[in-house]
Amino acid sequence: xxxxxxxxxxxxxxxxxxxxxxxxxxxxxxxxxxxxxxxxxxxxxxxxxxxxxxxxxxxxxxxxxxxxxxxxxxxxxxxxxxxxxxxxxxxxxxxxxxxxxxxxxxxxxxxxxxx
Amino acid sequence: xxxxxxxxxxxxxxxxxxxxxxxxxxxxxxxxxxxxxxxxxxxxxxxxxxxxxxxxxxxxxxxxxxxxxxxxxxxxxxxxxxxxxxxxxxxxxxxxxxxxxxxxxxxxxxx
Numbered sequence: 001x002x003x004x005x006x007x008x009x010x011x012x013x014x015x016x017x018x019x020x021x022x023x024x025x026x027x028x029x030x031x032x033x034x035x036x037x038x039x040x041x042x043x044x045x046x047x048x049x050x051x052x053x054x055x056x057x058x059x060x061x062x063x064x065x066x067x068x069x070x071x072x073x074x075x076x077x078x079x080x081x082x083x084x085x086x087x088x089x090x091x092x093x094x095x096x097x098x099x100x101x102x103x104x105x106x107x108x109x110x111x112x113x114x115x
Numbered sequence: 116x117x118x119x120x121x122x123x124x125x126x127x128x129x130x131x132x133x134x135x136x137x138x139x140x141x142x143x144x145x146x147x148x149x150x151x152x153x154x155x156x157x158x159x160x161x162x163x164x165x166x167x168x169x170x171x172x173x174x175x176x177x178x179x180x181x182x183x184x185x186x187x188x189x190x191x192x193x194x195x196x197x198x199x200x201x202x203x204x205x206x207x208x209x210x211x212x213x214x215x216x217x218x219x220x221x222x223x224x225x226x
Contacts, residue, residue: 004157006157031212040201040219040221041219042203042216042217042218042219043158043203043216045213045214048212048213050212088155090157090158092157094212096212101145101146101148101163101165101207102146102207102209102212103146103148103160103163103207104148104160104205104214105160106150106157106158106159106160107157108156108157109155109156109157111155
């Protein structure tokens, strides 16, 4: 059974047209992450939520925003997509345990195309 | 800045061959995860290693965590086309709930 679900799997948007990607989880994990992954590269962390606490990476553009209305759902909003934002967007979750193995579980990703 | 270097970056082998992928860092990690990612999909967790010197086996895959918890290796015996994918190691420092990802190893296994 899917534990981290991302919708849609494929999203096409126009240059400058806002787009929202969604992620839900059935693991009841405290932490939810958004990553951007470009071709054959490692995932790049954009931000994460520990419960309701939002943690932005220093190099994440202001164009990227996130919302976590409850434990299960997290959204990635791209306010004005540019051609360089075309990528795979990955959502992940973890329990948030410290001092040990805080394994992250990934969703299948949303492939974003910007025309 | 913590870095995880993976080697090799690319590997193309024939079915039945053995291979080893290395993941090295100068930083100590409280745990390390290995993922396999197929094109168009998210990374799928293969294993988490926690204890220095730990060895875990998953069918034909053998994972080892270095004694000092700074490095890890993945050994595949008798590779099959289904092993094709991007292999990523990722280290957890035990704080801040963030992973440091390795640079990735793209494996292609042909018939």
